[in-house]
Structures are given as C-alpha cells and as structure tokens.
Amino acid sequence: MTNPLVPLIDRGKADRAVLAALAREQRLVIAADRRSFRHLAQRAVEEPETAAFFALLAEGETLAAGHLEAFAAACGPDATGDHEPLAGCQAYPAYVAWLALNGAPADVLVALTANFAEWGGYCATVARALRDHYGFPDEACAFFDFFAEPSPELERRASAALRSARPDQERARRYGRLLQEYEGMFWRTLLQSA
Template sequence: MTTNPLVARIETGAAPRETLATLALEQHRVIPADRRAFLHLAQRPETTPEASVFFEFLAEGESMAGERLIAFAEACGVDETRLTSYEPLPGCQSYPAYVAWLALNANPTDVVLALTSNFAEWGAYCATIAAALREHYAFTEAACGFFDFFAEPSPELDEKAAAAVHAGRVNENLVRGYSSKLKHYEAMFWASLPTPAQGTP
C-alpha cells in the first residue's frame, strides 16, 4: 500500500475522474518542460559525453511518454479546448520548475544522481495507478500506457546513469540537497491535485 494519500485513493478507486483529469492536464505541462530541461543539460559545454547520452535518453523518453499521455487525457474526458485553456497549479508545476533550475545551475553529473534518486518512487506510483485504472476505472490498455511506460524498469537507463556518474565529478552534499528538494516538490505535486468528495468513478 502506498504512503502517498492521493495515489492510495486512486489505488482503491476512491479518487474521482476529475482528479485524474487534472493529473492529465498537469502532466501535459510537466512532460515538455522536463524534456526541454534534459535537452539543455545534454547540450551544456561542461556536460560529459556520458551524461549527454543519459540526458538525451531521458528527453527521448519524455517524448514517448507525451505521446502516451494523450490517450489517458482522452479517457479522463479532457478535450483540446480544455487542454489549451487550462491554468496549471503552482504546486504541481514546482517540480518541473526546479528541474529547470537544476538544468541551468547545477553540475550535470550531480543532476544525474539527484534525478535517479527519485525514479524508483515515481515508478512505483505509476505501477499502482496503472493497475488501479484497469481494475477500478475500466481504462483501456492505451489509456494506461503513460503509467505503464514509467512503471517499467529500464536497465538501459540505469546503465547510462552509472556511466555518467563514473565519468564525472560528484558533490555528494549538493546531490543530497537536490534530491531532497526533488522529493519535496514531487510530494507537493500530488498534494496540490484537487480531491473532490468521493463519487462514482
């Protein structure tokens, strides 16, 4: 059972579809923002070739996730009009804003470690949500694809991260601080999503 309150509600089918719709809308802003940040990190002059490969791999993954997000949004009832007029929530967008800050200011090798420290937790959330969407919300395989993508372990990503860390210099104190803030902003993302009173999903 997850300790994330909102993910726990989704896991049991207690979260309304409107909450899922807001999740889709917020992710429509997070995914392209993170992709641009990763591409910037890949292209910085001080980024090692190994770290560049890692960040390019992440950016490609964000593109693939963005394609899968469309089916999830449609299953939640999000149409193009709502998507383009939606005003994102500051608490939900704090995470990509901090990723952008790291892309501009942090040592790229430190960013590799900080980002990967949060991947397992995010992947576990996605696995829980994917299962719940099938069991409680009757979503199609395509509509669950966004969460399936992040839930699946990626040995290739792990290998690229290890190569990047091996090739660069790491400041462990800074990495701990970056990782802690990323976890804080991740929690803020979930806490900022509205959770109306329970209704029929």
C-alpha cells in the first residue's frame, strides 16, 4: 500500500501527533512547491498556456498556505514553530524542484495532473475524518477541502496547455510514476515518525 496513513486517519486511529507532523511538513511542501511552480511558469514563457497553468498552481499554493495555518492551530502547539524536516516527507517537493529545473514544462504538467486525482482523494478522506473523528471545525479542514474539490479553472488551463504543447509521453509517465512514489513516501514517513 502506498499510503498506510490516510486509512488510519479515516478510521480516527491516527495519533494527533501525526496530524501535527502533517501540518509541519506541509508548510514546507507548500512553500517549496509554490517556488517550483513559479519557476516553471517563467521557463514556459514561450508556451503561454503552460505558463498560465503553472502560475495558477503557484497562486493555489498561496491560498492553501493560508488554510494550512488553521489546520496547524487546531492540531495544537506541536504543529507550530521550528522543527527538523523529515527527509522522506521532503523528497516530494525536492523532486518537484528538480522537475522545475530539469523537466520540460509540458512533461511536468502531464505528470502533475496525473498525481492530482490521488492527492485530491486523500484530501477528501482526511477532511471528512478530521470532522467526524477528531472534531475539527470547518476552518481547520479548509486546507484539505481546497485540494479535494475539483478546480474547473485548473482543468481548463491544463487542457488548453496540453492542446498547445507537445509533451513527451514517456518522460511524463516516468515523472508521474516518481511523483506518486514520493507521495507514498511522504505518508509512510509521517506514519513512522509518530
């Protein structure tokens, strides 16, 4: 199983310390991904539709960062302040940064969109479980709600970019596979940290 933690959260069996670790690690992921998406938008300047897609992703990370603070506050004092990042959690944004520097923007776009459905499903499950089993208010679940809800604008921009770009499907598939493996590593590392 690539994600053993979300099913535990779904059943209300994950320790609150894991939720606090999730908030701490996501704070770093959000900041890193925002910079990576901005860089990809700049690199895609000759592909305006692709650049617009990555610019929208960067804006989304900014919105998500605001929602994340309410989640962290609901997790308690362990979710705030400095901490030593977990390498297994930070491998995902490190790879996104690598893609921002080395991957063709169109290939990266395909890889990321393939991973969004899985991430969105995890977020929907966590949001529901936080309400049902942990008593978190809506404001504290907004981070997960944000990613769980489909974004018609993001889908429109991705479709427009894919119509105008020429991704290398084999490279995009490889990038997507690695992103999913790093995503799984993120959740497994959180579970092991508790």
